[in-house]
Amino acid sequence: MKDTSDTRRLFRQLLRIRLIEERVAAIYPSDKIKSPIHLSIGQEAISVAVCDVLQPQDIIAVSYRGHAGYLAKGGDLKGMIAEMYGKPAGCAFGKGGSMHLVSAEAGVMGASAVVGTHIPLAAGQALAAKLRGEDKVIVCFFGDGATEEGCFAETLNFAALHKLPLFFVCENNGYAIHSPLKKRWANLDICARVRAYGVPAVRTETSDVTVMRAAAEAAVAAIRDGEGPQFLEAVTYRWLEHVGPNEDYAAGYRSRDEMEPWENEDPVARLAAVMDAAWVEKTRAEIAAEIDEAVEFAEQSPIHQQEDLYRHVYAQ
Ligand SMILES: Cc1ncc(C[n+]2csc(CCOP(=O)(O)OP(=O)(O)O)c2C)c(N)n1
Numbered sequence: 451m452k453d454t455s456d457t458r459r460l461f462r463q464l465l466r467i468r469l470i471e472e473r474v475a476a477i478y479p480s481d482k483i484k485s486p487i488h489l490s491i492g493q494e495a496i497s498v499a500v501c502d503v504l505q506p507q508d509i510i511a512v513s514y515r516g517h518a519g520y521l522a523k524g525g526d527l528k529g530m531i532a533e534m535y536g537k538p539a540g541c542a543f544g545k546g547g548s549m550h551l552v553s554a555e556a557g558v559m560g561a562s563a564v565v566g567t568h569i570p571l572a573a574g575q576a577l578a579a580k581l582r583g584e585d586k587v588i589v590c591f592f593g594d595g596a597t598e599e600g601c602f603a604e605t606l607n608f609a610a611l612h613k614l615p616l617f618f619v620c621e622n623n624g625y626a627i628h629s630p631l632k633k634r635w636a637n638l639d640i641c642a643r644v645r646a647y648g649v650p651a652v653r654t655e656t657s658d659v660t661v662m663r664a665a666a667e668a669a670v671a672a673i674r675d676g677e678g679p680q681f682l683e684a685v686t687y688r689w690l691e692h693v694g695p696n697e698d699y700a701a702g703y704r705s706r707d708e709m710e711p712w713e714n715e716d717p718v719a720r721l722a723a724v725m726d727a728a729w730v731e732k733t734r735a736e737i738a739a740e741i742d743e744a745v746e747f748a749e750q751s752p753i754h755q756q757e758d759l760y761r762h763v764y765a766q
């Protein structure tokens with residue numbers, strides 16, 4: 451990897467997401483954040499790589515672990531932090547919290563906490579785009595656990611049959627909460643399962659953002675050429691606990707040794723090492739100032755009024 455305009459753009463995104471999530475983790479014990487948080491620290495490169503090859507009109511669907519996707523696609527930071535604070539200035543009016551980020555402007559579909567449910571919804575967006583003849587790619591990010599939901603299999607078949615412009619991106623961190631993949635499947639080959647439905651599937655086993663970007667670029671180009679859905683299994687590692695701001699290597703279901711190779715290959719640190727040091731420091735300071743401003747915005751933002759509580763219960 452070298453210091454080029456491409457790697458600077460990717461690095462800036464990676465660093466920004468990392469610093470934002472680290473700040474969220476630091477604020478969390480204060481109880482100012484009113485929702486559970488599922489951090490993507492260690493997994494950010496997947497969202498950064500994929501969103502880097504998208505166009506503004508493209509749409510992404512994220513899960514409850516959606517900070518990285520929301521930010522990489524251009525979701526507003528102030529709206530994200532205010533959402534976590536439960537303030538009406540939040541991107542979901544402060545009524546959804548961290549698990550329900552949404553941005554119609556940036557093309558981020560409303561997220562769900564129910565595992566896998568956004569996969570058929572993403573297919574619905576892809577079908578709509580196809581029927582309307584729009585040049586739009588829909589990306590759906592989900593975990594390895596979500597591939598165990600029936601709707602994942604149903605969606606693969608439907609998307610393959612109708613050649614939908616849908617990019618399935620599985621962030622395979624090896625765990626569904628505390629259950630490792632090997633205790634859940636006799637056949638660990640997710641791509642083989644996917645190919646059985648007629649969907650081309652590629653697997654990456656690196657945290658190198660440039661390798662994942664190349665895989666995403668090829669898949670998105672195939673979709674734009676009308677070849678139908680594509681699948682990427684990006685093997686990754688969740689550095690912190692499933693939900694919350696802490697490490698959980700003492701919990702007994704995994705060891706810190708397992709994480710070390712990923713920490714050693716951390717794309718943020720690896721890219722920082724090849725970049726111009728003064729530029730890295732300037733970028734870091736710019737991002738820190740942006741985060742300070744967003745946190746201040748969320749803190750100063752007014753709370754809900756009583757009459758707001760029954761709004762958004764039914765469509766208006
Ligand atoms: C339908 C459903 N079943 C179970 C849960 C509880 N649950 C929340 S997250 C999760 C694990 C999902 O793992 P994975 O898809 O690999 O995503 P990761 O959290 O690892 O990013 C489970 C079982 C849920 N929210 N919804």
Ligand SMILES: [Mg+2]
Pocket residue numbers: 593594595621622623624625626627
């Ligand atoms: Mg997982």
